[in-house]
Amino acid sequence: MNKAIAQTIGSTFPFWENLDYEAKKKLLTNVKKISFSPSQFVCLEGDICHHLPLIISGNVRVYKIGESGREITLYHLEKGDSCIMTASCIISKKVFPAFAIAETEVEALIIPANSLKKWVTHNTIWQEYIFGLLSQRLANVIEIIEEVAFRRMDSRIASYLLHNVNSKTKTVEITHEAIAQELGSSREVVSRILKTFERQKLLSLSRGKIELYNWEKLENIAQLGKY
Template sequence: MAAEIARRIPLLRAAPEKAVEEFDQYAVIQRIPAGQMVALEGDACQNFFTVLRGDLRVYKIGENGREVTLYHVREHESCILTIFCILSHNQFPAFAVAETDLEIALIQAPIFRSWVERFDVWRNHTFETLSQRLSDILRMLDQIAFQRVDVRVANYLLGAVGEHSSRIRITHEHLASELGTSRVVVSRILKDFEREGLVELRRGTILIKDREGLLKKVNRISVW
């Protein structure tokens, strides 16, 4: 089973034979249903993992109970906070939940630490993951600090909707957590969009009615 999974992981295709053999030997496949918590703040990081299928959301919760999404971990990606947790022997500093049904390849923490020491492929993966996530978080902070919330909502909707679809299944509360704002603010903005004919709001669903109108909001220069 692990040998089949190894062939599905791009970074292992050009890896040394020894690295692939050890992955085949130690990898454990785990399936996690949508909605299940994968990690809690303060947990010990006992396993490294790579997502084989699905979407994992990593987020923080403020003192007021508001959630802020840090990033998502999707197919062929790893969680940089988990990696740092393992390498530094620290506790996990956030929460992680399965947004969809997940399939992951688990590696025990001591084994992963030895791989980072011995194999360039895993060291490079660590640095590439760090670079990607740092860019994601800096982009998020830039948007929170300098973009109007209505622009951020419009940008998110355009990014979430499929090229051949107009339907986004998401609650106002979830959208607020993705953008680091409050549900009340998001609901007000979506109501404004609906009045402008840009979207249609249904229970747990947003229908995109005017992509060009949303794009105009994104492209305008807007700072608080």
């Protein structure tokens, strides 16, 4: 077996330890290493999924685009993750229903679709892994639906900033457009709310960076949707 790839999988994906020798051998025989550059599409809406990616490093954003052109992030894939949408498309023979783009340099191991279908059919470890992905991502998507449907945008923005702030510098390096894409809103709405926060001295705005001042007040907004 390829020791380097085996070590990479073993240190990144917990299911590896539960596979028997033959299953590990099949995985190493079929897997291939691939890389993506920042802003490179991993998958486009409508694509046929020929491989399942196992993310070794980097960050992939999976998102939808509405008829108005607005984007909303469904989830991110990072080290140790795999894409349940891709797995679902492979198993159900459907096309990919979203977009996936590398936000950083990304390295991944890809498993051929035919191999994955065989393993999921005959190996309980692979079944548990895929169902685990499904459970995790379903919870994420339900949370997004609840936020979009029931939570005020100012509350969502405050929560997003607190979740992504650098605790040392107390800043979030991001544009208003990027926040809008993450939350499924428009840049104008995000900018208006951020400027309101700035007038209330909760934060300060500069190009590509937001510095947080009043964390307690932002936490109240995030939790209660009030300010």
